[in-house]
Amino acid sequence: xxxxxxxxxxxxxxxxxxxxxxxxxxxxxxxxxxxxxxxxxxxxxxxxxxxxxxxxxxxxxxxxxxxxxxxxxxxxxxxxxxxxxxxxxxxxxxxxxxxxxxxxxxxxxxxxxxxxxxxxxxxxxxxxxxxxxxxxxxxxxxxxxxxxxxxxxxxxxxxxxxxxxxxxxxxxxxxxxxxxxxxxxxxxxxxxxxxxxxxxxxxxxxxxxxxxxxxxxxxxxxxxxxxxxxxxxxxxxxxxxxxxxxxxxxxxxxxxxxxxxxxxxxxxxxxxxxxxxxxxxxxxxxxxxxxxxxxxxxxxxxxxxxxxxxxxxxxxxxxxxxxxxxxxxxxxxxxxxxxxxxxxxxxxxxxxxxxxxxxxxxxxxxxxxxxxxxxxxxxxxxxxxxxxxxxxxxxxxxxxxxxxxxxxxxxxxxxxxxxxxxxxxxxxxxxxxxxxxxxxxxxxxxxxxxxxxxxxxxxxxxxxxxxxxxxxxxxxxxxxxxxxxxxxxxxxxxxxxxxxxx
Ligand SMILES: Cc1cc2nc3c(=O)[nH]c(=O)nc-3n(C[C@H](O)[C@H](O)[C@H](O)COP(=O)(O)OP(=O)(O)OC[C@H]3O[C@@H](n4cnc5c(N)ncnc54)[C@H](O)[C@@H]3O)c2cc1C
Numbered sequence: 001x002x003x004x005x006x007x008x009x010x011x012x013x014x015x016x017x018x019x020x021x022x023x024x025x026x027x028x029x030x031x032x033x034x035x036x037x038x039x040x041x042x043x044x045x046x047x048x049x050x051x052x053x054x055x056x057x058x059x060x061x062x063x064x065x066x067x068x069x070x071x072x073x074x075x076x077x078x079x080x081x082x083x084x085x086x087x088x089x090x091x092x093x094x095x096x097x098x099x100x101x102x103x104x105x106x107x108x109x110x111x112x113x114x115x116x117x118x119x120x121x122x123x124x125x126x127x128x129x130x131x132x133x134x135x136x137x138x139x140x141x142x143x144x145x146x147x148x149x150x151x152x153x154x155x156x157x158x159x160x161x162x163x164x165x166x167x168x169x170x171x172x173x174x175x176x177x178x179x180x181x182x183x184x185x186x187x188x189x190x191x192x193x194x195x196x197x198x199x200x201x202x203x204x205x206x207x208x209x210x211x212x213x214x215x216x217x218x219x220x221x222x223x224x225x226x227x228x229x230x231x232x233x234x235x236x237x238x239x240x241x242x243x244x245x246x247x248x249x250x251x252x253x254x255x256x257x258x259x260x261x262x263x264x265x266x267x268x269x270x271x272x273x274x275x276x277x278x279x280x281x282x283x284x285x286x287x288x289x290x291x292x293x294x295x296x297x298x299x300x301x302x303x304x305x306x307x308x309x310x311x312x313x314x315x316x317x318x319x320x321x322x323x324x325x326x327x328x329x330x331x332x333x334x335x336x337x338x339x340x341x342x343x344x345x346x347x348x349x350x351x352x353x354x355x356x357x358x359x360x361x362x363x364x365x366x367x368x369x370x371x372x373x374x375x376x377x378x379x380x381x382x383x384x385x386x387x388x389x390x391x392x393x394x395x396x397x398x399x400x401x402x403x404x405x406x407x408x409x410x411x412x413x414x415x416x417x418x419x420x421x422x423x424x425x426x427x428x429x430x431x432x433x434x435x436x437x438x439x440x441x442x443x444x445x446x447x448x449x450x451x452x453x454x455x456x457x458x459x460x461x462x463x464x465x466x467x468x469x470x471x472x473x474x475x476x477x478x479x480x481x482x483x484x485x486x487x488x489x490x491x492x493x494x495x496x497x498x499x500x501x502x
Contacts, residue, residue, distance in 0.1 A: 040430040045359060053116055057105035057458060058362045058427065060492065065094055067116040073123055074136055074192070074227040082117070082224050083198050086488060089115040095490035098224050100138050100165020103351070104172065105364065106459040107492025108219050114490070117224075119165060126151050126232065132189055133232050137167030137225045145348045149298045154235040154343045156187040160397070160420075161351045167191075167225040172456045173217030173411075175401045175418060177267045178343075179258045182402040182412065184230075185216035192227040196484035200226075214479055217407035219455070219493050221480055235344050237295055238265060238286035242338070244330055247271075250281040250398065251375035251417055257285050258400050264288065265346060268398035269329060270379075272315075273322035274387045278379050281398075282330045289340045298344035305349060315394050316361075316424055363394075364423045366439060367454035369401065369416035374449040378419065381445035389438035390431070395422040408476045411452045411469075418454075436460040443469070459496040466497050477501045 046054055046061040054061045068085070072078050089096040098117045099109025110116065119138025124147040126133045133153070135144060142162040144155055158164075159174045170191065173183040181187070190204045191212065203212040215222045245253055247270050257263050265286035270278045311328055314321045370378045386393055399418040404410045412418075425431050439460035443453050452469040453461060467473055477498050481487070487494075 040428070042429040043360075044427045044429060044432060053102070053110045055105055055107060055110060056101075056103040057364060059432065059458075060105075060107045060110060062107060062110050062112050062492070064111060064116045065113050067118065069118045069120050070138065071121050073121060078226060079194065079200060082194055082226070085115050085117065086194070086196070086198065086224070090486055090488045096488050097491040098137075098167075098220055100168040101140065101163050103164055104168075104456040104493075106455075106457060106496065108172070108456055109168070110492050111490055112492065112495070119167065124148070126153055128153065131232055132229045135166045135228050135230060137165060137228060139166050140164065141166065141169070142348065142350065145298055145344050148232055149235060149344045152235050152295065153232045155347060156231045156233045157181045157184040158347060160349065162348050163351045166228060166230065168220075170216060170225065170228065171218060171220050173404065173407050173409075174456075175399065175412075176347075177265055177397075177399045178233075178347075179263060179266045179400050180261075180402055182404045183217070183407070185407055186404065187231040188216070188228060189231060190229040191215060191225055193222075194224040194226060196223055196486075196489050210479070211483070213406050214408055214476065214483075217404075217409045217411075217455075218476070218480075219409075220491060221489050221494055221498075222483055223489065235295055235298075235342055236264065237289040237292055237340050237342055238346070239289045239340050240338060241285050241287070242330070242333065243283045243285075245281050245283065247278050247281040247379050248376040250283065251372040254283055254398065254400060254417065255372050255415075257283065262287050265343065266400060270396050270398070271322070271326045271330075272393050272396065273319050273326070275319065277387050278383050278396075280326070280330070286341075286343075286346070291340075295342050296345075298342060298348045300348060300350065312394060316392055360427055361424050362427055364425045364435065365457050366421040366423070366442070367457065368419045368421075368442070368446045368451055369411050369454070370419060370446065370449060370451040371414060372417050374451065375417050377449055378417075378446065378451070381442065381449070385438060385441045385445065390434045391438055392424045393421060394424055396420065408472050408479070409455065409470050410472075411454055416451070440465065455493070459493070461497075463497060473498065474501055 044059055046058055051063055052061045053064050053067060086096050095111035095114035097111035098119055100119050102109045121136040121138045122143035123136035124133055124139050124144050126148055128151055141158045141164055145162060148154055157176055157178055159176050169184050170188050173185040175183040190202060192202050194200055201208055250268055254268055258266055263285045267284055269282045271280045311325045315325055397420045401412045401416050401418050403414050404412045425435055443461050443465045446453060447468050
């Protein structure tokens with residue numbers, strides 16, 4: 001066995017997008033001053049050792065005691081199997097953890113030396129009378145879209161790609177670009193879960209609400225989700241509008257468009273070339289088309305996405321191509337992408353479209369949640385911090401999330417502009433150290449603006465930063481300990497930030 005496989009994602013760098021040439025001297029003298037020269041170029045590429053698990057960062061190759069892939073439908077057999085696994089882990093003092101696509105980047109779905117379970121069952125049952133769908137927790141959003149599209153329905157909130165597990169989405173409380181919505185947890189009606197004590201419970205806003213709020217964005221630490229009921233909306237034919245503006249003016253335009261009530265999907269982009277970094281913004285909003293009859297089936301990734309992906313990759317350490325991509329997106333894009341498209345077609349995009357298969361680099365995401373009235377200051381903070389680092393930023397996407405007043409580890413206590421960044425990182429010690437330094441600097445600036453950072457990515461934040469960003473973390477830990485006194489549900493996120501918190 002090399003990497004334990006989940007539908008093949010972890011056997012290849014398709015887990016994320018990838019990179020181009022080796023950075024070599026690019027990281028240069030400045031970095032060398034900060035790290036021991038002998039280890040600076042040490043490779044962090046995974047070895048592919050047996051009985052290890054990794055995640056989308058490719059930087060978390062970790063031994064596990066056992067890894068099982070569960071494909072059966074939710075039912076007595078599945079519950080019995082999970083109970084046995086949990087009890088064995090407890091008896092042996094090992095951690096137990098469930099994952100789906102393992103696209104989190106800090107070992108959030110990896111129990112070191114423990115019992116790792118991957119849920120991988122595509123069961124999805126739409127219920128059009130109640131506008132919900134029932135899903136196996138391991139169903140990927142591609143499975144959801146395939147079933148909902150047939151009956152004219154669409155997910156209400158999901159991430160920008162379709163590869164992720166439905167329960168995992170609830171467990172990180174992810175968000176996307178359908179508007180005006182908060183994180184996905186707000187669209188979940190009911191969760192059936194096995195508590196750490198082995199009891200099967202139905203949790204919702206009416207039953208065990210405490211556990212519901214803890215599990216939403218609780219990173220799999222409060223129990224095993226085995227079935228879910230989630231809201232859906234009608235699929236619609238949409239038409240896009242593209243508007244260019246100075247980056248500092250973006251937030252009022254964006255919030256204004258969303259508050260108009262006419263827009264159902266929206267995002268923004270900023271230019272990333274170093275010379276004019278973050279000076280220009282593009283806002284893309286989608287409204288209902290006049291004709292809603294005979295919606296076509298949602299295709300997968302189209303030719304345009306694949307063509308855009310090639311330009312996207314060619315940006316690596318190539319400033320003229322960064323300019324070209326901005327022109328493609330802000331100038332040419334509106335002309336050739338301006339046609340009507342269904343909501344499901346927009347959501348049905350796999351991560352793999354952007355993969356380039358370079359084993360020497362990995363793609364690392366960051367995300368910051370910024371109060372809209374502080375967005376211009378956020379632009380300045382990024383201009384100060386990012387181009388001065390050695391990291392190659394290839395993209396930023398801007399989204400809108402309404403307030404989440406339910407989850408304990410909430411990242412959007414008020415409405416926020418969600419700023420998702422993608423970096424291509426060399427897989428060496430020096431690049432990792434530089435990335436950590438840059439991330440901490442950015443987090444400090446965002447915290448000063450009253451914002452937060454997103455938890456499923458690299459564990460670069462300090463504990464002090466984490467506690468400032470997530471002021472209810474101690475409460476989360478106290479309630480988790482009551483629920484799971486032996487601490488059997490654990491992963492690397494727990495180990496990095498929550499273990500030992502009193
Ligand atoms: C390319 C890329 C794009 C992304 N885009 C977005 C985006 O648009 N919006 C956004 O919000 N996030 C985004 N993310 C982050 C992503 O939503 C999270 O990393 C999410 O967890 C990925 O789903 P997964 O199936 O890979 O989860 P995994 O990494 O497998 O698991 C995530 C967490 O869920 C828990 N979990 C999984 N299944 C269960 C279960 N059955 N019971 C209990 N706990 C469970 C795990 O223990 C773990 O803590 C993106 C990530 C990548 C790599």
